Amino acid sequence: MKLLYTIIVLFFIGVSAFSQNTITGIFPNLANQQIKLVGFNGFDAYAIDSTRTNEKGQFQLSFGTEDFGMAYLLSDDNKSFVVILAVNENLQLAGGNFALPETIVIENGVQNQSFGQYASAHPRREQTLSAWDYLTKIYGKDSLFAVHNEPRQAIEKEKQRVKSEDSLFLANLPNDFYVSYYLPLRKLVSSVSTIAQYRTEEIPVAVQAFRTLDYSDERLYKSGLLKETIESHFWLIENSGRTLDSVYLEMNNSIDILIEKLSANEQKLNEIAEYLFKLLERRSLFGASEYLALKLLNDQACTINNDFAAQLESYRAMKKGNTAPNIEFAGDLFAPAYNSGNIPEKLSDLHSKYTVVIFGASWCPLCPQELFQIAGLYQKWKEQEVEVVFVSLDEEKDVFRNFAKSFPFISICDYQKWESPAVVAYHVFATPSLYLLDNNREIVLRPNSVNHLDTWIDWYLVQGQK
Numbered sequence: 001m002k003l004l005y006t007i008i009v010l011f012f013i014g015v016s017a018f019s020q021n022t023i024t025g026i027f028p029n030l031a032n033q034q035i036k037l038v039g040f041n042g043f044d045a046y047a048i049d050s051t052r053t054n055e056k057g058q059f060q061l062s063f064g065t066e067d068f069g070m071a072y073l074l075s076d077d078n079k080s081f082v083v084i085l086a087v088n089e090n091l092q093l094a095g096g097n098f099a100l101p102e103t104i105v106i107e108n109g110v111q112n113q114s115f116g117q118y119a120s121a122h123p124r125r126e127q128t129l130s131a132w133d134y135l136t137k138i139y140g141k142d143s144l145f146a147v148h149n150e151p152r153q154a155i156e157k158e159k160q161r162v163k164s165e166d167s168l169f170l171a172n173l174p175n176d177f178y179v180s181y182y183l184p185l186r187k188l189v190s191s192v193s194t195i196a197q198y199r200t201e202e203i204p205v206a207v208q209a210f211r212t213l214d215y216s217d218e219r220l221y222k223s224g225l226l227k228e229t230i231e232s233h234f235w236l237i238e239n240s241g242r243t244l245d246s247v248y249l250e251m252n253n254s255i256d257i258l259i260e261k262l263s264a265n266e267q268k269l270n271e272i273a274e275y276l277f278k279l280l281e282r283r284s285l286f287g288a289s290e291y292l293a294l295k296l297l298n299d300q301a302c303t304i305n306n307d308f309a310a311q312l313e314s315y316r317a318m319k320k321g322n323t324a325p326n327i328e329f330a331g332d333l334f335a336p337a338y339n340s341g342n343i344p345e346k347l348s349d350l351h352s353k354y355t356v357v358i359f360g361a362s363w364c365p366l367c368p369q370e371l372f373q374i375a376g377l378y379q380k381w382k383e384q385e386v387e388v389v390f391v392s393l394d395e396e397k398d399v400f401r402n403f404a405k406s407f408p409f410i411s412i413c414d415y416q417k418w419e420s421p422a423v424v425a426y427h428v429f430a431t432p433s434l435y436l437l438d439n440n441r442e443i444v445l446r447p448n449s450v451n452h453l454d455t456w457i458d459w460y461l462v463q464g465q466k
Helices: 002-018 110-141 149-171 179-198 200-212 226-238 244-262 266-282 286-298 306-317 367-383 397-404 421-425 450-465
Strands: 021-026 034-041 044-052 058-063 069-074 080-085 091-094 105-108 332-334 354-360 386-392 410-413 433-438 443-445
Touching (some): 034 058, 080 091, 080 110, 105 110, 110 149, 110 179, 179 200, 179 226, 200 244, 226 244, 226 266, 244 266, 244 286, 266 286, 266 306, 332 397, 367 386, 367 450, 386 397, 397 410
Parallel strands (some): 021 091, 386 410
Antiparallel strands (some): 034 044, 069 080, 091 105, 332 410, 354 433
């Protein structure tokens, strides 16, 4: 039995060793430096291996099958060089330093050689196409040149040649190469800005290319481009020159397709949907973020984790147009603008046209800045009949009183933190959280910052009176 056990152990050690690929390099300028190999997994990067170069700048790093995809080498001076970790490809490099890729020679590694060749040629082709696009407009609109058909035809012919040359390079890559997946993806992501500005006729095709992607594909997760792919997809729709209503329709269409492709993978669905939700909120694309929230909550095929579900439930329960719950002013209360005989006992006692309700705490990193900014704006807001109620999630009386005593608006705290009835009723999951209510407690706006709220007040209330 001992002999059999030894043989099995040695077998697995051998298999493990055999499955390790290597990156070797000679970089004299990086002698005696630490070199790290960093890979990608979804939105995160992780360390695969590290070593120190010898006095000649030589090093060797290892990676396994679980690391296949894109990665980068990182030196002590924080300079990096992108590489492909490919099946049965032991990469050999030599050069000056990672900051100067043109000095680096790929001595062995077919996929990395193809990647380097395309990474060098494609930007030059794009620059050339941009120049031809500029001339196309001149020969199409300027009366001095528009009468000359031959140059215009020659320009169009050359544009097609450059595009075909680029496409032919990609088409000739073996299908089983990771680089054959990565390069078209990188081309799509990197072309978004140019398409939106100069080649608007290509927008529908580019949007469709993003929709065709399988966001559950492990190759996308290993590309280091997951974040950029999602952002570019929705940025292009946002900047497609459509009306806002049309933008939301297109975004909702993309959301439907994305969720359908992710529905079978719970982990990736949660990761990507949560990132997209925060992205849409950050860009104030609330029509799309609301659609995403309701889609995930109502779709029986989607399984979302409890924390994310609570965040989305907040959006459903507290969306624009809903009536916000009343709030009892229990616990400690500061109301500097009210005399002792006229202090309100609940939210519905306020008679202002609008009320800002902000949930925060002294321990929240952003709250002090936001609350002191509100304090500075309070007088201007009061002139527009906008009241402010600060609901604190602090747990200690001394802390809350010292924090809130200088605020000119209403501040309350019942010291129950996340269990406070007001916090629960408003489905608060993060601080600061802001709501703008009208005099019927209807939610008018869910500002993503004090600046957002102040801009709304300036536009709809201050300017509206002029």
